[in-house]
Amino acid sequence: MSGRLHIFVVAVLSATLAAFLAFGSITWANDRLRIARVTLPAPGSVPALPAVDADDGRPLVVIDAGHGGHDPGAAGQGLVEKALVLDLARILRDELEAEGDVRVALTRDDDSYLLHEERFEIARRLDADLFLSIHADSAGAATEVAGASIYTLSNEASSEAAARFSARENASDRLDGVELGDQNDTVSTILVELSQRRTQERSAEFARLIQREGDGLLRFHPQARRSAALKVLRAPDIPSVLFESGFITNEAEAERLASQEGKRRFAEVMARAIRIYFARQQES
Numbered sequence: 001m002s003g004r005l006h007i008f009v010v011a012v013l014s015a016t017l018a019a020f021l022a023f024g025s026i027t028w029a030n031d032r033l034r035i036a037r038v039t040l041p042a043p044g045s046v047p048a049l050p051a052v053d054a055d056d057g058r059p060l061v062v063i064d065a066g067h068g069g070h071d072p073g074a075a076g077q078g079l080v081e082k083a084l085v086l087d088l089a090r091i092l093r094d095e096l097e098a099e100g101d102v103r104v105a106l107t108r109d110d111d112s113y114l115l116h117e118e119r120f121e122i123a124r125r126l127d128a129d130l131f132l133s134i135h136a137d138s139a140g141a142a143t144e145v146a147g148a149s150i151y152t153l154s155n156e157a158s159s160e161a162a163a164r165f166s167a168r169e170n171a172s173d174r175l176d177g178v179e180l181g182d183q184n185d186t187v188s189t190i191l192v193e194l195s196q197r198r199t200q201e202r203s204a205e206f207a208r209l210i211q212r213e214g215d216g217l218l219r220f221h222p223q224a225r226r227s228a229a230l231k232v233l234r235a236p237d238i239p240s241v242l243f244e245s246g247f248i249t250n251e252a253e254a255e256r257l258a259s260q261e262g263k264r265r266f267a268e269v270m271a272r273a274i275r276i277y278f279a280r281q282q283e284s
Contacts, residue, residue, distance in 0.1 A: 047118050049125060052105040059278045060103040061096070062123040064133040064232065065089040066242075069113025074138035076247070077254035082111065084257060085134045088245060088266055092134075095267040102274060116231035123238050129281070130206065130274065131240040133232050136257065138249045146253045147221030148214070149244040150207045153200065153234060154227035202239035205280070209273040210243065217269050219246065219253070243270070 052060065065086040067073035073081030086108070093104045105126055107119045114122075123131040139145035211224055221244075233240040245266065246253045256262040 047114060047122060049122060050105045050107065050109065052126060053103045055103075055127075058101060058103050059129040059281070060105065060126060061130040061132060061274055062105050062107060062126060062128040063089045063092055064107040064119045064123075064131065066133055066135040066232075067113075068108050068111055071113055074136055074248055076138055076249035077251055079136070079248045079254050079258055081136045081138075081248065084136050084248065085245070086111075088134050088257075088263060091263050091267045092270050095271040096274065099271065099275065102278060117234075119232050120235040120238070120240065123240075124235055128238055130277065131233075131235060131238045132270070132274075133240070133242040134245060135242060136245050137247045139247050140249065143249050143251065145221075146247050146250040147219050147224070148246050149221045149224055149226050150210050151226050151228055151230060151233070151242040151244065152203045152207050153230060153240065199237055199239055202281070203233075203241055206239055206273065206277045207241050209277050210241070210270065213273045213276070214269045217265055219256075 065082070065088070067082035067085070069082075071082065073085070075081065089106055090109070093106060096102045096104045105122075105128070107122050108114060119133065120131060137149070207225055211220065214220065230242055233242055246257050248254045248257065257266075
């Protein structure tokens, strides 16, 4: 390598490193350097806890709107997942608070980004009784695919589709291929293995209630109940469910999910399932 070329390469690498330190993300697109400004979580940082009513004996559900910040999630028909699911989380919170028998907290109430473990750690730090993560899906060019799905945690994915979804959701803790979380796969596996059997049974019970209460009111995928090794569900002591609200790549489904009627129906069904779930836990 000639001296001049060597100096040029070093200069490019130095500039690239400086850009990464300043902006957080560097990618190449169409032979051009693209720099994105991203605020990364500080090592060992702990997210602030959301506001929640004082513990007065009422159960607490933590509602997690998936994605956020630099991570938009799925996109289709003019919708972006991170914004849609935040709307769904807020309207569900309002529905539950109007009834008054359940306390509610949101992991995020703005366009902020949280790691998967930060999301369920918020629920654990608040001593939540139930954790619900809300998402929306994309089927790419397969625009005919539609229907909501309900995920619970398992070591093995229930289907190839569930495995693909799990890989995509878990990968959102990466930025340009760099793992942002400090929890390795070995620790994750141990957490899953240590998950209490009773917690998993309660997660499955809540999933069944969502499907039962939504029958005839929400459109479910033919394989509505699924399981996958999803990071966001790995709180070993809190019943946790991920609700995939539908496919925003499907025109009719996107229109329904974005409509006020669709959001209201979602909130009513989910709030009813949550209240029934807590009523059953009090009886047992």
